Amino acid sequence: MSNQELVVLGQADEAGACCPGLLSAPLDEGQAEELAKVFKALGDPVRLRLLSMIASRAGGEVCVCDLTPAFDLSQPTISHHLKLLRQAGLIDCERRGTWVYYWLLPEMTDRLAGILTRPAAEPLPAPAEAAGAAS
Numbered sequence: 846m847s848n849q850e851l852v853v854l855g856q857a858d859e860a861g862a863c864c865p866g867l868l869s870a871p872l873d874e875g876q877a878e879e880l881a882k883v884f885k886a887l888g889d890p891v892r893l894r895l896l897s898m899i900a901s902r903a904g905g906e907v908c909v910c911d912l913t914p915a916f917d918l919s920q921p922t923i924s925h926h927l928k929l930l931r932q933a934g935l936i937d938c939e940r941r942g943t944w945v946y947y948w949l950l951p952e953m954t955d956r957l958a959g960i961l962t963r964p965a966a967e968p969l970p971a972p973a974e975a976a977g978a979a980s
Contacts, residue, residue: 869964880957880960882932882933883933883934883935883953883957885933886929886930886932886933886935887933887935889926889929891916891918891923891926892926892929892930894915894916895912895923895926895927895930896930896935896936896949898912898915899912899936899947899948899949900949900954905948905949906946906947906948907946907947907948908944908945908946908947909923909924909927909944909945909946909947910944912927912947927947933953934950934952934953935949935950935953935954936948936949936950937950
């Protein structure tokens, strides 16, 4: 398969999506680097919990003052984790007086879901013969 064919496959996905699903076409180097930053941000249990707390909050936003007590970590450490989630494009925030409020950016989580979701009715790629021989 040529590089030109890979680009066409990537463009055939949903409008506005910049990355094909992992089973549709290989990611290019830039896409892989960008996604690795997001997965790295999600790879820490504290950040994953913070994202979950923000995403599941009724009303769609949460004050940092409500997040910090849930962890046995200092406020600067929590702020650092929140900064990494913001840099990964997973959340955004706004200062209101002395407090900062955070909310989920669903575009990124939707994008991740699209990349990781196998298209409906498509079978998984068959495993290599050698991989199945080790039984």
